[in-house]
Amino acid sequence: MAEKPHLVCCRLSDEDFAALQDHARELELSKSEYLRFLIRIPVTPEGIAVGTNCISLDVETVGRIYSELVRWGRHYNQAVKALNTIARQVRNGRIDDKTVTELLSKANTRLEQTDAGRKEILEQMYRIETLTMIGG
Incomplete structure (x- = not known):
């Protein structure tokens, strides 16, 4: 301290x-x-300093952003694991078309979930940026 x-x-x-x-x-x-x-x-006699962006995030919001980022990481890791499994099975000649389709579908689902979370965070950050521009 x-x-x-x-x-x-x-x-x-x-x-x-x-x-x-x-x-x-x-x-x-x-x-x-x-x-x-x-x-x-940063303030001036007129209020918050012109050209200064001041954003305050409460503990709950930061926690939600952190949780979403952790969730993205898990989905990403699961998708990569599924793709590695597919590649290993193809190399060893132990995989059929049905299994490849199922594994690719699983990986795609995880990546879509990750992308949905990413888009949600981007939308929230855009709203914060817009509010800051209006207020600043």
């Missing part, structure tokens, strides 16, 4: 202090951690 040698004190109204406590609690942060995040948002 980085050293924090400076102490800053300020006075807040009851309303602002309650908001600080509520926001920090919702994000499962200490009040200090929450304020440190806020300090890093």
Whole structure:
């Protein structure tokens, strides 16, 4: 953890202090951690700095993105395993047309599932980018 040698004190109204406590609690942060995040948002007297994109992802969203990426990896690995099985069986002359068709179908299904997840994430990222462009 980085050293924090400076102490800053300020006075807040009851309303602002309650908001600080509520926001920090919702994000499962200490009040200090929450304020440190806020300090890093680039602002001007007019609002968020022009030309600056500021995107905030909550813990749940990051978790969902991570889970989707893990799922992609599993589908990809299963598809490659099926293709390697097909190649090995063909090389050894131990595979018939029906088995080849079944294995290729299985690999194709996994790749289609991976592609569907990829498209969903891309659509969500595009929405975030669009919102950022509108807001910035």
